[in-house]
Amino acid sequence: MSLLELDGVKVHFPVKKGLFFDRTVGHVYAVDGVSLSVEAGQTYGLVGESGCGKTTLGRAVLRLNDITDGAVVFDGTDLAQLPSEEMRSFRRRLQMVFQDPLGSLNPRQNIESILAEGMAAHDIGKDQAERREKIKEILAKVGLPANAMSRYPHEFSGGQRQRIG
Structure with a gap:
């Protein structure tokens, strides 16, 4: 099937x-x-x-x-x-998964804000602190450092944006 x-x-x-x-x-x-x-x-x-x-x-x-x-x-x-x-x-x-998802990532939001917005929409994490920790885990799983949370979409390569978007 x-x-x-x-x-x-x-x-x-x-x-x-x-x-x-x-x-x-x-x-x-x-x-x-x-x-x-x-x-x-x-x-x-x-x-x-x-x-x-x-x-x-x-x-x-x-x-x-x-x-x-x-x-x-x-x-x-x-x-x-x-x-x-x-x-x-x-x-x-x-x-x-877009070849280069730059267009799907809001250029005015940092990565933490973008990912937290999706998590909140799906009721993942009970509060901002829990979502922040989960975002750190997710970034580590895709090979990005925790400090990537404060960066903006244009600061990443196309491959990195695929892992974020």
């Missing part, structure tokens, strides 16, 4: 026109009929030209973008059927 199964996934965005009353005049077909299967233990790289829908597909799998049609099943669970609150906790098991 596949760990992740996408079947005919489509993500279409409406094109609206009008000053006061938005009316849909067409659609942008960002993702149109993608099917793939990833087995447990496999690493899958999604590559393509700029603007071809790679990030949109990843966001659709995480249900950050609405799926127009198709199905996304992760570890036997149809993600479209999960209530929002369950999906929020389920996202902890899923992640997208």
Whole structure:
């Protein structure tokens, strides 16, 4: 059985026109009929030209973008059927890794602030002090020193940003 199964996934965005009353005049077909299967233990790289829908597909799998049609099943669970609150906790098991995630890291926040924000959103750590200790552990696991917490995204190499983002 596949760990992740996408079947005919489509993500279409409406094109609206009008000053006061938005009316849909067409659609942008960002993702149109993608099917793939990833087995447990496999690493899958999604590559393509700029603007071809790679990030949109990843966001659709995480249900950050609405799926127009198709199905996304992760570890036997149809993600479209999960209530929002369950999906929020389920996202902890899923992640997208960008080649250079600089764009996903807020340049005005230091690494501690960026990581603590995600931890707070997922109720990890009971307070700021506990989150700070957990961040130190996480940074050590990915080969970064504890003092990296006070640095900003632009101060890291692309590979280091991948480990952070």
